[in-house]
Amino acid sequence: MQFTTESGAAVVVEGVEDESGARLVSRDGAPAQAARTFEGALEGVRTAAESALRVFRDGSLRPDAVELEFGVKLTAEAGAVIAKGAAEGHLVVKLSWAPGTDREASGRR
DSSP states (O other): EEEEEESOOEEOOOOOOOOOOOOOTTTTOOOEEEEEEEEHHHHHHHHHHHHHHHHHHHHOOOOOOOEEOOEEEEEETEEEEEEEEETEEEEEEEOOOOTTHHHHHOOOO
């Protein structure tokens, strides 16, 4: 399928068969045109990442670094959705603290 960026560039994404084995194609064999821009399709993923970062940064853990990994599936109709692995959504969270960081002195516990 083909997405267009806000600047007008084309981004072609290889289609993945859904559970029924169906695949979205256009009549002329060209990539199906997505209904949203590439940036618009990723907006929901960006919002999800911001929310997840807020949860881990604002909590009591206060890590020095937060790493999020989302599996993202791009569809012509829905844009970007968090991809599922087996029956679950795909999200990997890594929290890390720098060695030698004095949490007591910095007010973190």
